[in-house]
Each structure stands twice: as structure tokens, then as C-alpha cells.
Amino acid sequence: MASAVHAQANWPDRPVRVIVPFPASGATDLVARVVTQRVAADLGQQLVVDNKPGAGGTLGTAEAAKAAPDGYTLLLTTSSTHAISPHLMPKLAYDPRKDFVPVAHVADAPSVLLVTNSLPAKTVGELIAYAKAHPGKLNYATSGNGTIVHLNTAAFSAQAGVEMTHIPYKGTALAIPDLIAGQTHVLFDSLPTGMPHAKAGRLRALAVTSEKRSTLAPELPTLAESGLPGYSSVTWFGVYLPAGAPPALVEKVHKAFAKAVQAPEVAESLAKLGVEPAAPRTPAQFGAMVQADSNRWATVIRQHKINID
Template sequence: MRLISWSRGALGLACLLASASATVHAQAAWPDRPLRVIVPFPASGATDLVARVVTQRVAADLGQQMVVDNKPGAGGTIGTAEAAKAPADGYTLLLTTSSTHAISPHLMPRLAYDPRKDFTPVAHVADAPSVLLVTNSLPVKTVGELVAYGKAHPGKLNYATSGNGTIVHLNTAAFSAQAGLEMTHIPYKGTALAIPDLIAGQTHVLFDSLPTGMPHAKAGRLRALAVTSEKRSTLAPELPTLAESGLPGYSSVTWFGVYLPAGAPPALVARVHQAFAKAVQAPEVAASLAKLGVEPAAPSTPAQFGAMVQADSNRWATVIRQHKITVE
């Protein structure tokens, strides 16, 4: 009886060791097949282009193909919800922006995912600052002059956005609140449609992306006053920040980051983080991102990335609540 009992115990122990060995081997072999990178926005958009630039370098590091899978719709929330349901085995990643994790949760209370509970933050990849543009018909050349003009003409200024609840809308709402201005919101279906009216003087203020806004400023069709980032942008170093221009603490960028589904093993998170952090510091990657109006993110840990996103989310929640912003 003792012999039989010992044999069963030995067999159980052998099975346990075999299972553990298989798990270690599987983790050590990762990745042994192509990886899927869900981008919850359309092909050829900013997030898609950033993903393709960065993942090409990451794929070379990992030794496996990375397939960008565009899943657009509902402001990025459809693809994000799909990523949340994927296995946490490292073969499905999400490359997304502020929109899905810091803004949409406060505009769409019935999301099919929880940005904190359903995801593991992995890597802060890049940031895209915006530029404050004004029409040439305004007699202002600095942020201070714009604020003074707005206060002297309450309710006379209007601002264009790419729609309710977009980062352009939130940037302007935060700016007007901190500056103490009363401005009228004129929503468009994209900033490209707003530019002609801004040039014509039918609207007065627009926070636009650097790649689409700066060419008009450099051509003299519009006037660029400042950038929204915490520090001066390497893409337009001649422009001061809004914080430098009399709005201390103002800082806003569209960030790009990588997530794994919740439950991903720490070792896997560390390996994916390492690959993306290394990729965005490569000179050729930084140069390609610059052409998109995007700057590589400063080095940070996954925990620091998660904390940054939460702080961003808290700030936009306040702006949305104070201005009663909704999406139609």
C-alpha cells in the first residue's frame, strides 16, 4: 500500500514538474508566431501610421512579424473592446491613444471595456502636441494678447473644433477656462474642414495638430501662437508653450501607448516594454515619427505610463464635467 501511495505521489509530482517545465518553455519561446497589434482607428490615420513605424522596428527585435489590424469605429472603442477580450499571452497587443483610455470613458459611460481593469499598461510610445492657431484678422501675436483681446470683447471670439468631445474641443475648453475667456464653439467634421473658415476669419481660434496646422502658419495664412506640450516641441522649437505664455501648468498632448490584456505575466510585460522602448529611441524611428508630427516619449516604466494615463483621465474628466461636454 505504501508503495502504491508513493507511486501515485511521484506520478503527481512528475506531472506537476512537467507542467511547470512546459510553461517555462512556452514563456521562453515567446514569440514563436506572428503578433497581432490592434489599432482601433482607420488605416492611414495618425495612430495607424505611428503603429506601422514603431512595430516594424519592434518586429526586428522580437524576430517575429507584427500584423497591424485596424478595427475602427465609435471613436476607437470597438477595437479597444475587442483587444480587452483577447488572451493575455502576448500575441495580441493594443496600440491606442488618449481617446480610448483617458477621454471616451467620461463621454461614453456604457463602454464594453474598463480602461483600468481590462488592460495592463506596457509602454508609452509617443506624444503629439497641438498648436494654437488664430486667424490673421485678429490683432494678436501672442497668447497674452489673445487673452487680453478676448476679455476686452467677451463673447465675440469663436473657436473651431473637429467635433464635440474630441481632443481639439477639450484643449480649447481647458484653455478658455484657465484664461477666463468666453468663446463660442463651432464644431466641424475634422480640422481640415475648419481651416478655410479660420483663414477667412469666419472663426478665430483653432487647436490643430502640428503637421496640418504649421504649414498654414509658415505660409502666412494663419498665425501660430504656442504649443500645448509641457516643453517646447522639437518639431516647432520657435513656438513657446502655453505654460510659458501665461497659463502655468497647461499641458496637453495626444499620447500613443501599448497595452496588453489584463493578466499578462510581469515577465512578458517587461519584455514587450523593452522592445517598444528600444524601438522609439532608434534615430530612424524618431525621424519617421517627426514626419508625422509625433515625438518619441521620454523613457518610463509601465507603472509610470499607467500613472500618466490615469492623471490624464482625471484631468479630462474634470474638463468634461465642468463644461458639460457630451457627444452627439
């Protein structure tokens, strides 16, 4: 016991492995590298990003769950593995609540609601009115069944009381040309991917999905202020330790990441990725946020009978 306490007190006295359960050069990987580079500089110890992609992030997450809870293996992941996949993949090799300890909320990536220019709607209210006046006419593009793009649109449709036809693509990059051409009508996309098309006049941006206006596109209203009160959705990025990690260690890791996220240069680098630093939260508050997110997506998935067959 004394040696364990001593090890925690000296953390980190050797390199720390940070499992990212998604491919290199993807959004989560890039966020992880920005943040861990700053954490490493602050701690004077190397943090090594270890990409373990596969099965929508669940393979690497399962591997992290089996690691020793000593602070030398961390998981930096997104809402996908902890708030969405558990409701789409019932045979997961991990339990997001039982196998992990929430440590730090790192960043959020809001989405933007885009429409094709051939639609007359210039506001969210006008889009909803048009969809209701033309039932069955509109369709929406997504990056595939069960993705955050799909869930965002399903939640929007349910709250707005509209019906649109789902057109899944293998990624939003493939969906954009058809949206520009008017073959599809609606798409929720990331800000870095979608906003250049809106600013160039090829598409129309109506709102962002975050609870508050995004610092990355402050001119756009939120969906909540556009007639859908309470609508809030972001892809969050967070750090976890395997279950069993001592509270003192959790707090130490939390403080390291919370400090890094507040650094101006980190915020600047994240902004280039379409990501905003997370508001300060304790580990317990982060865990509660994730659970609320999970409950919300469970309801959307169940109501819309969404699966990933």
C-alpha cells in the first residue's frame, strides 16, 4: 500500500501511454496530440499517443479498460465510445460506467446545420415550416447509420415535428457535393468541413448545435434560440482512467489536463480543428455530463429504431 501511495505521489515518473481508439490524423487523434503535448510540457514527462482504431473506437476502448489503474495508461476518447456505442452495440467488451473512471472533460466540437441553396429556408424556423408544408419531400444526408450526424438530425426532426428521408453516406465529405447540387437538402456537419462551403456561398448555414453560440462561428444562432429550446449536442472529448484508479491519482491527472486546456495556445490550436476547450468541470461533473448525454442518445436511438446493421 505504501509503495502504491508513493507511486501516485510521484506520478508521472515515467512516460504515460494515452490510448486514442481512433485512427491517426483523425479529429480525436489531433485533439489528443494538441492537449497531451501541453500536458507533457507542464509535467516534464512524455505522453505517448497510441492509436488503437477499430469497430468505431470500441476496440481501443476495450483495451484501455483492461489496463492497470496506475496512471500510466489513459484513454482519450469521445462521446461515441461512452454515450452512443453502448446503445448501438449491446455486446461491447467494456462497460463505460463500470470499467472506467471519468477524469477530465477536454474539449467540445459543435456541429452546424447546413441546407442546400435550392431550399428557400434562410432560418431554422423557415426550414421547419417548409418541411411541415411539404411532408415527405425533404431528405437529409448523414455519415452513416448511428453516427453523431444521424443522431443530431433524428433529434432535430423529433423536436421540430418534421419527417425527412435519411440518405446515409460513407462520411460527410462524400455527402457535401450532393448537398451543393441539391440532390440532398439537409446536413449536420462539423464546422471545419461545413463552414468553408457556407462562407463561399455554396451552402447555407442556419445554426449550431451547441448550448451556447460557438466562438468558432459566433454569427450563427444556436438551435435552442432558433425555436428548439433545450436542443444541445456536441461531440465531447474526454480523458478516462481504468476503474480502480485511486481518487488522489484521478485528481492529479484531472488537474494536469484541466490546466493544459486553459492555455491560450491550446485553445488556438483546437480552434483550427473546429474544437473548443471545455468549460471547467470536476471529474464528477464530467461523469454526470456523460451520463446525461448517454441517456439522451439512448432515447433518440430507441425512438427512431436506429441500428448499425
